[in-house]
Amino acid sequence: MTWSESEIAALVEPDRVHRKAYVDPEIFDLEMERIFERLWIYIGHESQVKEPGDYYLARVGRQPMMMTRDWNGEINVLYNRCPHRGAQICSARKGNAGKLFRCSYHAWMFELDGRLDSVPGAKGYEGTRFDPNDPAFHLRKAPRADNYRGFWFASLAEDGPDLKTHLGRAGLALDQLVDRSPDGEIEVVGDCFHMIQQSNWKLFLENQIDASHPGATHESTGAAARSVENEMKKDGEDPPMSYGFLSDFVRHGIDGWDKFGTTGLPQGHCTLEGYMGLRPDDPDTNEYVERMYASYGEDKAEEILGVDLHHVLLYPCNSVQPPLQQLRTIRPLSPNRTLSEIWHFRLKGAPEAIYQRSLAYYYLVNSPSTMVNADDLFNWWKCQHGLESNATEWVSFHRNAGQDSEENGIMYSAPSSMSELPMRSMMHAWRDYMTANGAGA
Ligand code: FES
Numbered sequence: 001m002t003w004s005e006s007e008i009a010a011l012v013e014p015d016r017v018h019r020k021a022y023v024d025p026e027i028f029d030l031e032m033e034r035i036f037e038r039l040w041i042y043i044g045h046e047s048q049v050k051e052p053g054d055y056y057l058a059r060v061g062r063q064p065m066m067m068t069r070d071w072n073g074e075i076n077v078l079y080n081r082c083p084h085r086g087a088q089i090c091s092a093r094k095g096n097a098g099k100l101f102r103c104s105y106h107a108w109m110f111e112l113d114g115r116l117d118s119v120p121g122a123k124g125y126e127g128t129r130f131d132p133n134d135p136a137f138h139l140r141k142a143p144r145a146d147n148y149r150g151f152w153f154a155s156l157a158e159d160g161p162d163l164k165t166h167l168g169r170a171g172l173a174l175d176q177l178v179d180r181s182p183d184g185e186i187e188v189v190g191d192c193f194h195m196i197q198q199s200n201w202k203l204f205l206e207n208q209i210d211a212s213h214p215g216a217t218h219e220s221t222g223a224a225a226r227s228v229e230n231e232m233k234k235d236g237e238d239p240p241m242s243y244g245f246l247s248d249f250v251r252h253g254i255d256g257w258d259k260f261g262t263t264g265l266p267q268g269h270c271t272l273e274g275y276m277g278l279r280p281d282d283p284d285t286n287e288y289v290e291r292m293y294a295s296y297g298e299d300k301a302e303e304i305l306g307v308d309l310h311h312v313l314l315y316p317c318n319s320v321q322p323p324l325q326q327l328r329t330i331r332p333l334s335p336n337r338t339l340s341e342i343w344h345f346r347l348k349g350a351p352e353a354i355y356q357r358s359l360a361y362y363y364l365v366n367s368p369s370t371m372v373n374a375d376d377l378f379n380w381w382k383c384q385h386g387l388e389s390n391a392t393e394w395v396s397f398h399r400n401a402g403q404d405s406e407e408n409g410i411m412y413s414a415p416s417s418m419s420e421l422p423m424r425s426m427m428h429a430w431r432d433y434m435t436a437n438g439a440g441a
């Protein structure tokens with residue numbers, strides 16, 4: 001079937017969404033065209049390409065792209081596609097190209113900013129339409145590429161709001177990642193975790209902001225961590241703070257996750273309040289706070305540290321956890337396959353113990369051996385299977401529907417609720433992007 005705009009709009013109702021939004025291949029293609037190949041999509045952090053010649057691959061919608069650092073120190077976002085006969089220029093996920101890019105097929109050479117340098121057998125092109133100055137024979141640049149505080153994004157649409165406008169208030173997530181560094185600088189730690197989720201990309205975004213799932217999904221992990229903590233306490237030992245990252249899942253019970261507010265921001269972005277109490281009164285934290293005071297002054301430092309957000313979703317592709325220096329990005333591959341990258345950042349100037357603490361969270365939640373991510377991945381896979389059946393046509397987002405409040409364009413969840421406001425809010429933005437309402441958005 002070919003979807004009309006009114007048929008697409010009818011998939012989203014105020015309190016429920018049709019399952020076809022998650023499983024239909026044509027809808028997926030339209031999402032790539034109207035959302036992922038139009039909006040600002042995350043490419044990577046500037047510290048991933050420190051030296052001239054460094055490159056890092058990233059997929060934007062269905063397009064193979066790469067971020068490169070050229071000899072002027074500038075970052076470029078290019079299509080990873082040779083203008084000769086189509087070969088990908090770089091096949092390793094990351095590396096250093098040296099002075100020039102050299103296509104492995106017939107040795108066309110390119111500058112690090114994509115300009116054609118030379119072609120072998122140049123004489124053979126005389127009298128043809130080949131023109132070395134024609135951009136059609138250079139590595140194509142993303143129509144728009146920009147960064148916000150060192151985080152690079154690309155938009156494959158020529159027009160539309162600039163990056164800062166697109167991020168709006170949600171840019172606070174990236175400010176927080178940087179401003180929490182006493183030196184005002186961060187750098188990526190090693191490489192990321194790469195994972196294929198056997199599920200639709202929207203299930204991931206919904207889960208990140210879903211306060212009603214940790215007490216249920218991660219109950220067994222939380223209970224195991226809690227019992228280890230109790231054993232240690234019985235033996236007079238102090239459990240490390242990182243164990244609390246897991247035992248927190250059961251601290252609130254399933255129903256007790258109603259204390260944490262959520263918002264729906266314009267453009268589809270969302271936030272979930274923090275719940276972890278990441279500012280204990282211990283020597284490591286106090287040392288870190290002292291360094292922040294020294295760098296920013298007490299008032300400004302308190303303003304930075306006083307922001308307590310667990311997750312910020314930058315629609316449609318990022319989930320950021322500012323107090324834990326973590327950023328995830330997703331790259332949809334098909335209706336039921338999504339590549340995720342999970343990145344960790346080091347706060348320059350922070351005590352080593354603070355780095356180790358957040359690194360512990362990164363491993364405990366994301367590593368291949370953790371039960372936390374495995375439980376999430378399994379649920380999304382099960383949801384995808386369920387949504388592929390026609391047992392019922394609708395996905396329910398009814399919790400606290402009709403009770404959201406709005407102020408200055410921001411939607412707030414009802415107090416003391418585990419509202420499904422963020423899911424409703426994201427799907428309403430989805431509907432607008434997918435139909436004429438979102439044209440140029
Ligand atoms: S395909 Fe790249 S040089 Fe021929």
Ligand SMILES: [Fe+2]
Nearest residue numbers: 213214217376
């Ligand atoms: Fe989870």
